[in-house]
Structure formats: C-alpha cells, structure tokens
Amino acid sequence: MRNLLLTTTAIVFACSAAVPAFAEYNDRNIRVSNGINADHPVGNGVEAMQKCLDEKSGGKLKLTAFWGGALGGDLQATQALRSGVQEAVVTSSSPLVGIVPALGVFDLPFLFTSNEEADAVMDGEFGQFLNEKLEAAGLVNLAYWENGFRNLSNSKKPVTKWEDLEGMKVRVMQNDIFLDTFQNFGANATPMAFGEVFSALETKAIDAQENPYVTIDTSKFYEVQNYVSETKHAYTPFLFLFSKAIFDTYTPDEQSALRECAVVGRDVERKVIRELNQKSLEKIKTAGVEVNTLSPEEYARMLEKSQVVYEKHKDEIGADVVDRVQSILADMRKK
Numbered sequence: 001m002r003n004l005l006l007t008t009t010a011i012v013f014a015c016s017a018a019v020p021a022f023a024e025y026n027d028r029n030i031r032v033s034n035g036i037n038a039d040h041p042v043g044n045g046v047e048a049m050q051k052c053l054d055e056k057s058g059g060k061l062k063l064t065a066f067w068g069g070a071l072g073g074d075l076q077a078t079q080a081l082r083s084g085v086q087e088a089v090v091t092s093s094s095p096l097v098g099i100v101p102a103l104g105v106f107d108l109p110f111l112f113t114s115n116e117e118a119d120a121v122m123d124g125e126f127g128q129f130l131n132e133k134l135e136a137a138g139l140v141n142l143a144y145w146e147n148g149f150r151n152l153s154n155s156k157k158p159v160t161k162w163e164d165l166e167g168m169k170v171r172v173m174q175n176d177i178f179l180d181t182f183q184n185f186g187a188n189a190t191p192m193a194f195g196e197v198f199s200a201l202e203t204k205a206i207d208a209q210e211n212p213y214v215t216i217d218t219s220k221f222y223e224v225q226n227y228v229s230e231t232k233h234a235y236t237p238f239l240f241l242f243s244k245a246i247f248d249t250y251t252p253d254e255q256s257a258l259r260e261c262a263v264v265g266r267d268v269e270r271k272v273i274r275e276l277n278q279k280s281l282e283k284i285k286t287a288g289v290e291v292n293t294l295s296p297e298e299y300a301r302m303l304e305k306s307q308v309v310y311e312k313h314k315d316e317i318g319a320d321v322v323d324r325v326q327s328i329l330a331d332m333r334k335k
C-alpha cells in the first residue's frame with residue numbers, strides 16, 4: 001500500500017514537471033472604447049483580436065467595443081483607464097501628452113515620411129521605450145495601431161502652400177504642438193475634442209480639420225467640406241491601451257493572450273486601413289470634394305517653416321526622446 005502511494009505521488013510529480021500548468025483564464029468583459037465609428041478599420045482589428053482571444057481563452061476573454069465616443073473622448077476614456085473604471089481604449093497619442101509628454105514626439109510636423117518608418121519606430125525599441133513611460137502613468141500599451149498620415153480638409157479653398165492657411169479656422173487636437181504647427185502657418189487654430197468636430201464643421205464654427213482620409217470618410221467629414229489637401233503633415237498612431245490597475249489583476253495567461261492578440265489585431269487593422277486609404281480618397285472625390293496634393297517644393301517649404309515647432313517643443317517632449325527618434329530615422333534613411 002505504502003509503495004503504491006509513493007509510486008502514485010511520483011507519477012503526479014513527474015507529470016506536473018513535464019506538462020505546463022493548465023492555462024488559467026477567467027471570464028472577463030473588456031470594454032474597449034473608440035472615438036471613431038465601427039466601420040473604421042479599428043473595427044476589423046478588434047474583430048481579429050477577438051477571434052485570437054477566443055482561440056486562446058476558449059471564449060473567456062470578451063471585448064465589447066463602444067464606438068463614436070459613446071464612452072467619452074480619447075482623453076476622458078484614458079483617464080477612466082488610469083483610475084481603473086474602464087478596461088481599454090484605442091486612442092490617438094496626441095490628446096495624451098499632458099499625461100506622458102514624450103508622446104508629443106509623434107505630433108512633430110513631418111517627422112515620418114512613410115508607413116515603413118512609422119512601423120519600424122513604433123514596433124521597435126523606441127515604441128517600447130515609450131511604453132515604459134505609459135506604464136509609469138498607469139497605462140499598458142498592448143500595441144501601436146494605425147491612425148495614419150493626416151491631411152487637411154476645409155470648406156474655403158484648395159491649400160497648395162502654407163500661406164493659404166492664413167486666417168483659416170482649423171480645428172486641431174487638444175495638443176500644443178498641433179496648435180503651434182497651425183498657428184505658425186498663420187491659421188486660426190482651435191483645439192477641440194474629436195466628438196465636436198462634425199457639427200462644428202457643419203455649422204461653419206470652424207472651416208477646417210485635419211485627419212487621415214479614412215477618418216474623413218468614416219466620420220463623414222467629406223459631407224461638410226469642399227476641399228482636401230494631401231499635406232501628410234503628421235503621422236499619428238493609435239495606442240491600444242489597457243488600464244494597468246485592471247491588467248495587474250489578470251493572470252499571466254490572460255495578460256499574454258491580450259498582448260499577443262493585440263498584435264494580431266494590429267496587423268489586420270494596418271492592412272485594412274492601408275487598403276481603405278485609397279478607397280476613401282476615391283469616395284471623397286466622388287462626393288464632389290476637390291482634392292489636391294502638394295508640390296515637392298511646397299512640401300519642403302512647409303517642412304522648413306515647421307522647424308521652429310521642433311525647437312519650441314523639444315525640451316517639453318524630452319530632448320533625449322526627440323534625439324533618439326531622429327537618430328533612428330537618420331539610420332533608416334541612410335540604408
């Protein structure tokens with residue numbers, strides 16, 4: 001009898017050493033809020049992320065998405081994460097500079113010149129470096145998704161050079177770098193939460209706003225704007241943020257499933273948004289909006305004109321942060 005007991009114990013021990021402990025998943029309802037609408041590619045990303053979570057957790061980790069700012073704007077939702085009352089948000093980095101000043105690096109005008117540069121910076125050690133700053137502020141960034149290169153729309157006239165912005169009432173995000181960028185071009189820049197933009201354009205309280213083609217399409221700005229100028233003056237990322245207070249209560253399996261699946265969602269979202277970009281542009285044109293690009297000369301003049309914005313904001317972003325991204329980009333451009 002005693003021998004049998006010993007043998008059984010030995011077998012149990014042997015098994016537990018060889019087989020990893022059973023993955024541990026609890027039922028979790030994860031609210032993810034967004035300012036954009038469900039037909040934006042973030043919707044495809046969330047769907048892909050859910051599929052991945054279903055496979056890993058056997059349906060226990062559930063995302064519930066809220067669109068169109070239903071749980072508040074980017075900043076409000078992010079504060080709800082920090083105080084642990086909401087799980088997740090897909091937000092632009094720009095409204096969060098009051099929380100993590102280093103994020104302002106992405107607001108610097110004309111920083112990135114291609115998707116490849118943006119992806120390499122976000123997905124590499126620089127993105128990780130910023131993630132550590134976010135964590136210290138109570139925010140776990142699961143992955144960088146794409147918002148994209150921003151273009152200017154307005155109801156007044158084609159913008160082909162920075163001087164055309166003189167006196168134009170342009171809505172900017174609640175962010176001093178964007179404010180200065182447009183003021184520096186002579187515009188009358190007005191910070192405003194995203195949720196108010198459509199009606200402000202419709203009532204002509206403002207003339208202009210700037211966002212990627214896909215947002216101009218899915219948020220229906222093209223219905224209340226006459227001109228779009230492809231300025232590509234900034235590439236702003238989306239962050240898939242999780243409340244650190246809540247994340248810390250999850251099991252290691254749940255945490256790694258969320259991290260891995262956010263990357264799966266990211267890849268789908270980026271693929272869809274890059275395909276949609278061209279279709280959104282066609283849709284905007286078909287709706288009767290006049291679209292123009294900038295000549296290389298005028299693009300260079302805008303870039304040149306914007307250098308003061310770099311100087312003015314470098315210290316508040318963190319000189320080390322700005323130098324670091326610029327040296328990564330310089331290395332990439334050499335190749």
Ligand code: TF8
Nearest residue numbers: 035036074091092173194211
């Ligand atoms: C902006 C941003 C927004 C996004 C969206 C609310 O212009 O680009 O479009 O953050 O998710 O405020």
